[in-house]
Amino acid sequence: MMLWLPILALVSAHGTPLPACPSGPPDPLEDPALYLITAAPGHEPFSFLGHSSLWLRDGALGIDRVWEFGVIDSRRQEPLSSLLLGSLECRWQVEPPAREARSYRRTDRPAVARRIHLPPDAQARVVAGLLGIRADLDAYSLFHWRDRSCATAVRDLLDEGLDGALQQKLAAPWPHSPRDEVQRHLDRVPWAGLALDLLAGPSVDQPMTQYDAGFLPDLLDRTLSGVRVEDGRGGQVALLGEACQLSEGALSWAPATRPDPRPRALGLGLLGGALLLVPGRFGGRPGRIFAALALAVLGLLLGLLGTVGLLLWGLSALEEFRANPGLLLANPLHLGLLPLAWAWARGRRPAWARPFTGLLALFGLLALLPLGGPANLARVGLLWPPLLAAFALAALPPRSPP
Numbered sequence: 334m335m336l337w338l339p340i341l342a343l344v345s346a347h348g349t350p351l352p353a354c355p356s357g358p359p360d361p362l363e364d365p366a367l368y369l370i371t372a373a374p375g376h377e378p379f380s381f382l383g384h385s386s387l388w389l390r391d392g393a394l395g396i397d398r399v400w401e402f403g404v405i406d407s408r409r410q411e412p413l414s415s416l417l418l419g420s421l422e423c424r425w426q427v428e429p430p431a432r433e434a435r436s437y438r439r440t441d442r443p444a445v446a447r448r449i450h451l452p453p454d455a456q457a458r459v460v461a462g463l464l465g466i467r468a469d470l471d472a473y474s475l476f477h478w479r480d481r482s483c484a485t486a487v488r489d490l491l492d493e494g495l496d497g498a499l500q501q502k503l504a505a506p507w508p509h510s511p512r513d514e515v516q517r518h519l520d521r522v523p524w525a526g527l528a529l530d531l532l533a534g535p536s537v538d539q540p541m542t543q544y545d546a547g548f549l550p551d552l553l554d555r556t557l558s559g560v561r562v563e564d565g566r567g568g569q570v571a572l573l574g575e576a577c578q579l580s581e582g583a584l585s586w587a588p589a590t591r592p593d594p595r596p597r598a599l600g601l602g603l604l605g606g607a608l609l610l611v612p613g614r615f616g617g618r619p620g621r622i623f624a625a626l627a628l629a630v631l632g633l634l635l636g637l638l639g640t641v642g643l644l645l646w647g648l649s650a651l652e653e654f655r656a657n658p659g660l661l662l663a664n665p666l667h668l669g670l671l672p673l674a675w676a677w678a679r680g681r682r683p684a685w686a687r688p689f690t691g692l693l694a695l696f697g698l699l700a701l702l703p704l705g706g707p708a709n710l711a712r713v714g715l716l717w718p719p720l721l722a723a724f725a726l727a728a729l730p731p732r733s734p735p
Contacts, residue, residue: 354446354577356431359392366390367456369487370399370579371554372437372444373586374518379405379412380440381525382518383550383587385484388430388446389463399433400463401426402486403476419650422473425466425486430579437580444580447554447573451494452565459494477651479511479548488547488557495562502560503544509591512537514549517591530712532642534657551587599714605631606718613677613726624726625678631719632670639664658709661700662716667693670723677726686727694724 359366368388374381386401404426405412415421437444451459475481492499512533519526547553560572609631613624643665645654669689676683697717700709 351445351576351578354430354434354579355390358395358397359390361392363390363392365393365456365460367449367451367459368446368577369449369554369557369573370433370444370446371550372580373442373582373584375440375442375584377440378525379403380442381522382478382482382515383484384444385487385550385553386433387459387463387487387490388433389460391460394460397430398427398467399430400466401428401433401483403483405476406473409473416476416478417645417649417651419475419477421476423476424473425470427467427470434580437582440584441582442580442584443578443582443586445554445576446579447576449491450562450564450570450572450574451491452563454565455494455496455562459490462490462493478515479545482548484550484553485548488544488553491557492544498562499560500544503542503547503556505543507541507543507546509546510538511541511545511548513591514546514552516594518549518587520588520591527712527715528638531638531659531663532645532657533653534655534659535709536652536655594711595714598711599718602715602718605715606722609719610722610725613722614729618680621680622678625674627719628670628677628723629674631723632667632674635663635716636665636668636670639667658700658702659712661696662712662720664696666696673723673727682727682731687724690720690724690727694720697721 354368355366366389368390370384370386370388372384372386374383384401384403386399388399390397402425403423405421405423410420410422412421434444479485488499512529515529515537516526519529543556543559547556554573557573558571561569562572564570605627609624609627612620614620616623639660642654642657642660642663645651646657646660670693673683673686673689676686694717697713697720700713700717
């Protein structure tokens with residue numbers, strides 16, 4: 334159960350303005366200040382999930398810099414294919430907060446910074462870790478969307494400073510799966526959400542703890558908001574405190590929760606099946622051509638996604654592409670719908686149409702087996718009705734000679 338909301342969600346919901354973040358070099362007499370920066374999702378694929386970074390202002394050390402993990406050198410590797418194959422390498426970057434704020438303003442993304450309150454010894458360890466990172470910025474490490482992301486790099490650094498206490502405090506179960514939380518961000522990017530549902534297997538539906546949920550920037554803010562730590566004077570204080578606005582932007586934060594996707598998916602699936610079956614069966618020659626075009630689009634989409642999924646199953650090092658029931662709904666066999674669509678557009682009914690479409694519909698039915706968890710019901714509801722409609726068109730006797 335979610336017992337707290339991140340301040341960024343409250344600000345978004347109620348329109349309460351935040352004070353601007355401090356600017357300019359810190360005074361040497363100021364107490365060192367550490368901030369968690371959380372940025373809203375952007376339009377580019379690598380910013381769909383938002384971003385997390387750490388900001389240190391320390392006048393005594395002469396430091397006013399932001400540390401962020403996840404910088405990619407496209408000269409070393411192609412980012413998207415490396416990400417999917419599990420070989421993407423990233424490094425830390427350290428830059429002035431003004432430059433960080435400009436990059437968010439340029440992409441119209443709001444960003445909030447929240448003061449992190451740590452015991453003196455823990456803050457000293459975190460600062461030492463940041464200085465060690467700055468001394469070796471050329472060091473690359475493997476990126477993983479859930480285990481080694483911008484948010485988990487920040488989370489793990491804070492946990493090391495607290496000698497593992499953060500992980501202990503956040504050991505309670507989280508109510509949603511990784512797939513649910515990622516899809517919450519991708520509801521505004523339907524093509525990415527469909528690709529995730531078809532390419533990712535049941536490993537992304539496994540339970541996780543509150544600590545695990547911190548792989549997403551907004552969830553890191555949300556989970557850390559409920560943590561209290563020693564204040565160094567015998568009392569306790571909230572780990573995340575006062576907030577300030579680093580960047581304003583028109584883009585919105587991801588919704589706090591995601592509606593159940595199954596009713597919408599089933600509704601769209603039934604609509605797609607009806608748009609295929611009704612014109613193809615009762616619409617005469619124009620309807621037949623429309624149905625053939627729809628069938629070609631369906632076959633191309635599922636066939637290409639299935640080919641990618643099969644290649645990832647064989648080549649990727651990521652567990653997420655293993656034992657994937659989505660391959661029953663999208664696989665290279667669906668490319669066979671393209672010549673079938675061409676034949677139907679010309680008024681022909683190949684002898685192989687009925688067994689072939691029946692096989693694809695059977696595969697879709699087999700995807701209902703409990704291989705992918707509840708999330709699998711949404712993709713079956715979306716894709717099985719059109720496949721069943723294609724089988725019905727092939728199996729029913731023609732209404733009139735072509």
